[in-house]
Amino acid sequence: MQAPCNPSMPTMYHAKFSIPARLLRSAIGAFGLCAASMLAGCENLPSLLPPPAGSAEVLLMGEQHDQPDHQRQIAAEVQRLIAQGRLAALVLEMVDSDRDSTALYRASPEEQVRETLGWDDRGWPWAAYGPAVMIAVRAGIPVLGGNLPRKQMAAVMADSRIDTQLTEPVRALISQAVHDGHCGMLKADQLPAMVRVQMTRDQRMAETLLRARLKAGAGQVVMLHAGEQHVARDRGVPLHLDRLGVPTGQMRVVAFGDGELPVDERRPAERVDSIDHCAEFRAQMERRKAAPAAAQAASQAG
The missing domain is CATH 3.40.50.11550 (Rossmann fold)
Structure with a gap:
């Protein structure tokens, strides 16, 4: 006996992010096919969800x-x-x-x-x-x-x-x-x-x-x-x-x-504490800015 189609579908992405239109259209299309073939079931429809661990190509x-x-x-x-x-x-x-x-x-x-x-x-x-x-x-x-x-x-x-x-x-x-x-x-x-x-x-x-x-x-x-x-x-x-x-x-x-x-x-x-790369980067930029001024001051002092 073929399993009936279940219209409920877990979301693929984190809730904070919207699903791309391509996937949304595919999901709507698959739902329509499923609704049209309830008596026959829809187990042969392609999966719209990521594969389970161990089955991906x-x-x-x-x-x-x-x-x-x-x-x-x-x-x-x-x-x-x-x-x-x-x-x-x-x-x-x-x-x-x-x-x-x-x-x-x-x-x-x-x-x-x-x-x-x-x-x-x-x-x-x-x-x-x-x-x-x-x-x-x-x-x-x-x-x-x-x-x-x-x-x-x-x-x-x-x-x-x-x-x-x-x-x-x-x-x-x-x-x-x-x-x-x-x-x-x-x-x-x-x-x-x-x-x-x-x-x-x-x-x-x-x-x-x-x-x-x-x-x-x-x-x-x-x-x-x-x-x-x-x-x-x-x-x-x-x-x-x-x-x-x-x-x-x-x-x-x-x-x-x-x-x-x-x-x-x-x-x-x-987890280990992350390095603050931005603090290092800003400090490096400040050193670069300060170098010409320091060189100029040294030349004037000489």
């Missing part, structure tokens, strides 16, 4: 970069998927999209891995991020860069066509995040260019995931390790995956600890 894991337990848990997830024989590729925000591990051997030394990936230890401490990378390399799993290379940023900043890729409300969310991420120090006329960079980073990660997914075997998973902003369903990589034709039901977005960004699952995590 694309797993996006978002972290806070100053929280070591987030990186530890992501490394453990890499290990778990490899043990299950399910991990097809690991895509990293921390590595440029023109770099990957495919030329490396499983026994390649860590220093060679870092050199091949062009690892920036100042931005991404290897002690925190290296374990996940090396687990994948040792298992022969491709590690793929997903980030926008610096040499391409100037062209991206100047390309206003990028603005049309996402809706104005989504761009507004990204703009606020970029403003906050730069401690409010960016001028208003600088924001559009930086938003284009953020959008293009997300698009590049989505494209890398899609290419890896097309090469993956049945039942395998491609995984993204990135910052939480990049994986948020209302502004990040999931929107670009959708534009590339990856169904929402084949993605799962995971983050850690408390937070308001819309994801499918939040896992508990040990």
Whole structure:
């Protein structure tokens, strides 16, 4: 006997955020189909909800970069998927999209891995991020860069066509995040260019995931390790995956600890006090401003 359609549906996103119009239209359409086929049931309708843990084809894991337990848990997830024989590729925000591990051997030394990936230890401490990378390399799993290379940023900043890729409300969310991420120090006329960079980073990660997914075997998973902003369903990589034709039901977005960004699952995590990067940044700017005045005073005194 076929199960009747249940019109009640849990919300996909955090209540604070609105559901994108595309998903709302899909939900309304599915409800209409269900109502029209109550006698036949509707168990064959495609799922509009994110897949349960363990069944996604694309797993996006978002972290806070100053929280070591987030990186530890992501490394453990890499290990778990490899043990299950399910991990097809690991895509990293921390590595440029023109770099990957495919030329490396499983026994390649860590220093060679870092050199091949062009690892920036100042931005991404290897002690925190290296374990996940090396687990994948040792298992022969491709590690793929997903980030926008610096040499391409100037062209991206100047390309206003990028603005049309996402809706104005989504761009507004990204703009606020970029403003906050730069401690409010960016001028208003600088924001559009930086938003284009953020959008293009997300698009590049989505494209890398899609290419890896097309090469993956049945039942395998491609995984993204990135910052939480990049994986948020209302502004990040999931929107670009959708534009590339990856169904929402084949993605799962995971983050850690408390937070308001819309994801499918939040896992508990040990928290350490965050560093006040903005205080450090402002102090650095003040030192730069003070340096010329100090030099001038010294020359006058001499």
